[in-house]
Amino acid sequence: MSKNTVSRRILLGGLTAAGAAGLVGCSGNGSGGPAAAPAPTGTELVGKTNLEIYAWTNGPTIDANFRKRVALFNKEFTGKYTAKINFLPYDQYWQKVQLQYAAKKPFDIYYWDVQAYAHYKKNLVFNEQPVIDTTPMVDANAYPTKLYDPWKFDGKNLFCVPENIQSMAMFYNKSHFDAAGLDYPDATWTWDKVVETAPKLQKSTGSKVTRWGLDIGSLGIWWGIQSLSWAAGSSFVDKPLEPTKFQMTDPKVVESMRFVQDMMWSKHIAPRPDERAGVAQNNGGFASGAYSMIADGTWNISSFQQMKDKWAMAPLPKYEGNSVAPYWLGGWVIPRQSAALSAAQAFATWSATKFQPQMAKDHDWIPLQNAARESQDMLKGMPEGFEAAMKDLSNARIGDIYTANMQQIFNEVYGKNFEQLLNNKLTPEDAAQKMQDAATKLLG
Structure with a gap:
């Protein structure tokens, strides 16, 4: 994602409780279980041929790349389909x-985020597995097919057509490290090494810190902290798809929360929330040189490319001996009531297959296709360490949790209590207990 896009903190904020309740009143196209979308025949067209595509805005760079993609699709399918993106x-x-x-006039096709799981639960979207089965996407040598598993909501079938992948990494300012005469982070680094190194990169004028050696970045969001609990051998829930219990009070989870809180408060090697807000108000952040290191999402790569300083990335540091990235x-x-089914399927599968090399060249998203993701076109212009960070995908775990009330849990439970934790208004034990109790009630 680009510099101007919302963070995944907002992305996972999603529907309000009232919005989720409103969705319950919607009905699917017919009764019974989720319907399988008819596989394309190559001749029979279902629905209109002018396709309306919807996505949320990701800032000028990625939006422009989406428009470019649609133009290439229109060229590829001249005389058959015409697409427009909104x-x-x-x-x-x-x-x-x-x-x-609710109006029974859903978009022809729209971009996925975790909110769409509620649409699957209401039987509003097609099972796209028959379509995907006609493509190279099922070839485990060509695509990371094991990573599809969390999206097989019924245990067997994909209800969305995947096309790209994102993860987390440690980003660092090479210029700052060079000036301090310090070795760069790499796959051997631990979070203890980060804690040791950050003060050596910090700059101050009097009592005012003018440059922080570390910002917690996405460790300030629930799914970032959960990556530490994974590394320690636990997790927030027993399973990401339809969890049956929360594990917030597991000592390993509590200690991962304490670790992040301590970096900001007892150790104070990273800015506290009010200090982070002050940096942001001054249009600061990693890209401006205000931080020397930050654990953050790979969607920030395109915005970091504008940096004046030299920078690079490394796999997430090890915590308790392991590194597990989300x-x-x-x-x-594609909704079951899509008015342009054939065109929507063509666009989605084309984006996930033939378009993948172009996605690599454009560097807007990280391609799902192995050859495109590992190509010289992808690696060219990418920061040092990108290839090493991508190798960690084989051990990565899905960064979302899928259950009917999860949006409410994100908003009302995780959001509020993690904010108090990071502001040092709750101990890790108290925050964990509050989240355990409240989330369990909503899960039931």
Whole structure:
């Protein structure tokens, strides 16, 4: 994602409780279990041929690349399909998706995020496995097919067509390290090494810190902290797809929360929330040189490319002897009432197959296709360490949790209590207990 896009903190904020309740009133196209979308025959067209594509805006660079993609699709399918892409701000996007379903006039095709799981639960989207089975996407040598598993919501089938992948890494300012005469982070680094190194990179004028050696970045979000609990051998839930219990009070989870809180408060090697806000108000951040290291999402690569300083990336540091990164799949959802089914399937599968090398060249997203993701076109212009960070995908775990009430849990439980934890207003033990109790009630 680009510099101007919302963070995944906002992305996972999603529908409000009232919005989720409104979706319950929607109905699918018929009764019974999720319907399988008819596989394309190459001759028979289902629905209109002018396709309306919807996505949320990701800032000028990625939006422009999406438009370029649609133009290439139109050229590829001249005389058969014509596509147009529409962008909405993220919060308005999901409200509009919901309203269109309620009116029984859903978008022809729209971009996936975790909110769409509620649409699957209401039987509003097609099972796209028959379509995917006609493509190279099922070849384990060509695609990381094991990473599809969390999206097989019924245990067997994909209900969205994946096309790209994102993860987390440690980004660092090479210029700062060079000036301090320090070795760069690499795959051998631990979080203890980060804690040791950060003060050596910090700059101050009097009592005012003018440059922090570390910002917690995405460790300030629930799915970032959960990556530490994974490394320690635990997790927030027993399983990411339809969890049956929360594990917030597991001592390993509590200690991962304490570790992040301590970096900001007892150790104070990273800025506290009010200090982070001050940096942001001055248009600061990693890209401006305000931080020397940050654990953050790979969607920031395109914005970091504008930096004046030299920079690079490394796999997430080891915690308790392990490094486990989260990953997310991006892709396309096709409603069962799509008015342009054949065109929507063509666009989604083309984006996930033939378009993948161009995605690598454009560097807007990280391609799902192995050859494209590992190609010289992808690696050229990417920061040092990108290839090493991508190798960690084989051990990565899905960074979302899928259950009917999860949006409410994200908003009302995780959001509020993690904010108090990071502001040092709750101990890790108290935050864990509050989240355990409240989330368990909502899960039931």
